[in-house]
């Protein structure tokens with residue numbers, strides 16, 4: 001199955017393709033060393049951020065191996081303002097595997113937005129793209145990102161020791177994942193619970 005980028009709504013958010021007009025907003029987190037500490041992205045100047053954004057505006061189709069999709073995150077109460085982005089990559093079409101990732105402007109962290117956006121992304125992978133398993137790869141020191149994985153109900157599957165030379169030092173990598181069957185069961189249980197409340 002494939003997916004052409006289109007806006008996705010959640011309770012509080014709109015996820016939509018990035019455009020060149022989002023530069024001011026994405027530059028905030030693309031230039032922040034603390035935000036980028038555990039990400040592969042380097043700290044970018046404005047020209048570098050514009051170039052990077054230009055590439056991301058074209059990441060709009062999930063169809064074949066390694067295809068990336070990038071969606072900007074807006075809150076419904078502040079339309080037009082990108083507070084972060086979420087990403088999907090088809091790691092294997094034949095094995096129906098997808099990888100997800102997220103980043104938020106620090107001013108919008110601590111409100112559950114990353115988890116809400118990431119949940120919509122996992123829904124997309126499972127329901128539309130047909131993913132059998134969805135995973136996230138992260139630095140084990142990145143406790144905020146681990147928190148997102150745990151709130152999503154992802155299982156820690158692996159901790160690789162010094163498998164990457166990252167930002168000047170050897171770093172570890174952890175993998176968190178959920179199966180589509182587990183995701184659906186959890187989602188059904190949550191909606192039954194909220195219907196009862």
Ligand SMILES: CC(C)(COP(=O)(O)OP(=O)(O)OC[C@H]1O[C@@H](n2cnc3c(N)ncnc32)[C@H](O)[C@@H]1OP(=O)(O)O)[C@@H](O)C(=O)NCCC(=O)NCCS
Nearest residue numbers: 035038102103104109110111112113114115137138144145
């Ligand atoms: C990873 C990252 C997106 C997580 O952001 P976050 O704000 O911690 O995550 P969420 O948006 O899901 O918010 C969760 C927090 O909001 C709180 N919260 C407040 N209101 C909430 C609500 N309505 N629903 C859920 N959580 C809520 C939660 O309790 C939690 O707080 P805690 O961390 O103190 O327990 C952010 O730290 C980031 O951008 N980091 C830099 C980029 C990065 O490392 N990306 C990952 C690379 S693998």
